[in-house]
Amino acid sequence: MSKPFMFEKPLGMRDTLPEMYEMKKQVREQLEDEMTSWGYQMIETPTLEYYETVGLASAILDQQLFKLLDQQGNTLVLRPDMTAPIARLVASSMKGEAYPLRLSYQSNVYRAQQHEGGKPAEFEQIGVELIGDGTVSADGEVIALMVSSLKRAGLGDFKIAIGHIGYVNALLNDIVGERADALRRFLYEKNYVGFREHVKNLPLSSIDKGRLLGLMKLRGGKSILQDAAKLVQNEQGTKALAELEELWQVLESYGIEDYVKLDLNLVLHMSYYTGAVFEGYGSNLGVPLCSGGRYDELLGKFERPGQATGFGLRLDLLVEAIGEKASKRKKTCIIFSKERRAEAFQEAQSLREAGEAVVVQDIAGVTDVDGMSEQFTEVHYFIGQKKGEA
Numbered sequence: 001m002s003k004p005f006m007f008e009k010p011l012g013m014r015d016t017l018p019e020m021y022e023m024k025k026q027v028r029e030q031l032e033d034e035m036t037s038w039g040y041q042m043i044e045t046p047t048l049e050y051y052e053t054v055g056l057a058s059a060i061l062d063q064q065l066f067k068l069l070d071q072q073g074n075t076l077v078l079r080p081d082m083t084a085p086i087a088r089l090v091a092s093s094m095k096g097e098a099y100p101l102r103l104s105y106q107s108n109v110y111r112a113q114q115h116e117g118g119k120p121a122e123f124e125q126i127g128v129e130l131i132g133d134g135t136v137s138a139d140g141e142v143i144a145l146m147v148s149s150l151k152r153a154g155l156g157d158f159k160i161a162i163g164h165i166g167y168v169n170a171l172l173n174d175i176v177g178e179r180a181d182a183l184r185r186f187l188y189e190k191n192y193v194g195f196r197e198h199v200k201n202l203p204l205s206s207i208d209k210g211r212l213l214g215l216m217k218l219r220g221g222k223s224i225l226q227d228a229a230k231l232v233q234n235e236q237g238t239k240a241l242a243e244l245e246e247l248w249q250v251l252e253s254y255g256i257e258d259y260v261k262l263d264l265n266l267v268l269h270m271s272y273y274t275g276a277v278f279e280g281y282g283s284n285l286g287v288p289l290c291s292g293g294r295y296d297e298l299l300g301k302f303e304r305p306g307q308a309t310g311f312g313l314r315l316d317l318l319v320e321a322i323g324e325k326a327s328k329r330k331k332t333c334i335i336f337s338k339e340r341r342a343e344a345f346q347e348a349q350s351l352r353e354a355g356e357a358v359v360v361q362d363i364a365g366v367t368d369v370d371g372m373s374e375q376f377t378e379v380h381y382f383i384g385q386k387k388g389e390a
Helices: 018-037 051-057 083-091 136-153 165-188 192-200 206-217 224-231 235-254 315-322 338-353 369-373
Strands: 048-050 067-069 075-078 101-110 122-131 158-164 260-263 276-282 290-294 308-314 331-336 357-362 378-382
Touching (some): 018 101, 018 122, 018 136, 018 315, 048 051, 048 083, 051 075, 083 122, 083 308, 122 136, 122 315, 136 158, 136 290, 136 308, 136 315, 158 165, 158 235, 165 192, 165 206, 165 235, 192 206, 206 224, 224 235, 235 260, 235 276, 276 308, 308 315, 331 338, 331 369, 338 357, 338 378
Parallel strands (some): 331 357, 331 378
Antiparallel strands (some): 048 075, 067 075, 158 276, 276 290, 290 308
């Protein structure tokens, strides 16, 4: 294997240049302010976690985990998401805190990518977890907060798709039983053509095939719940649809129904989520920029059972969806010669105290003064002797 070229980065890793950093910083601060205003408390967890606990409990596929060994021979992972680490935190450092807990975070997460994937292996995720509340009101709250956060960040045109894994499972299990995993995977991968072809080849009656294919049509407003009720009438399906109907009422109370639609095809993970799930899309992006849902079984794996719901938002995708450059802070440069160094320093300090960003540059260290000056909003020159000085 040839030695990597010195300017190459590991697969899926990215540099962040100053302009993008400033854009991300502004959006990050807006999101954090919004989440804090809803009563969510910011927390941090370690970059490294044990594979046997957080790694296995994570919603991320095993082949996407970055694994390494510590000096004691334990397998560690770079955190692949934030939900499992927060569950560990709630069951340990916060075990004395009463439910419900409202926690928020902003952290880099790491997911190994295939060579042909073209996706980042490290990205910043910002989100919330509402832990210890099993009500539909809690589901509505995190969806409403997601909508509010996107608006606060400056995203104007977006939609939130809402589904329910309980309904999907009720329909698939009712018709195909143990063979449901194959169909669920098509939905998880959003391979709807593959789903249809697979259904056509199943040894089922035309009525049951029609029921499965009818799932593909369950996208739209509240009215699709009536169509959904005709496809499955077992207890699990009825309960899921009742929750979605109540959830829609909660979202209407928040006044955000124009931002949401129902999509009962939505499957975000094969086994992780247990109830309502949702994804957010910007109008100019082909991939979801945020997602979340109800996960009522995860906390039990950490021996502190609790119903929970939450969402995570990809900061890089949100910045891309907003598509506008960050409002640039005024940036001043003071170019000086050694005779007026002290004067230049005093002027810079005065401007900084007034809130400006100021670069102070010795002219002897610049080979292209014009080129450097173009980077700044204003340039002041303190060159040569002051007037009146000998």
